[in-house]
Amino acid sequence: MEIVYTDCQSCGTSMIRDERGLGGTNTDGSKSLTYCSLCFAGGAFILPDMTVVEMQDQVRANMKKVGISGFLATVFTRRIPRLLRWCVERVGGNV
Numbered sequence: 527m528e529i530v531y532t533d534c535q536s537c538g539t540s541m542i543r544d545e546r547g548l549g550g551t552n553t554d555g556s557k558s559l560t561y562c563s564l565c566f567a568g569g570a571f572i573l574p575d576m577t578v579v580e581m582q583d584q585v586r587a588n589m590k591k592v593g594i595s596g597f598l599a600t601v602f603t604r605r606i607p608r609l610l611r612w613c614v615e616r617v618g619g620n621v
């Protein structure tokens with residue numbers, strides 16, 4: 527289980543640009559190699575009830591705030607449902 531992702535598997539943001547330093551934290555305080563600090567802290571998702579659509583809306587809004595065009599933001603957020611967090615949820619239940 528030593529896969530290192532270059533993008534957060536929850537929001538799709540590049541881990542390299544993670545403001546608080548590469549990745550969220552696991553239960554034992556070690557760095558998460560899968561999720562960024564904005565999505566994941568202390569071994570749990572910061573917003574555990576968030577749906578994939580809500581995540582897409584939030585990421586799109588954040589990208590707009592930093593001046594990225596709506597078109598580019600839509601292209602970027604379209605891949606979010608394929609990220610690990612959302613694939614696992616789909617396997618786990620209600621499709």
Ligand SMILES: [Zn+2]
Nearest residue numbers: 534537562565
């Ligand atoms: Zn993230």
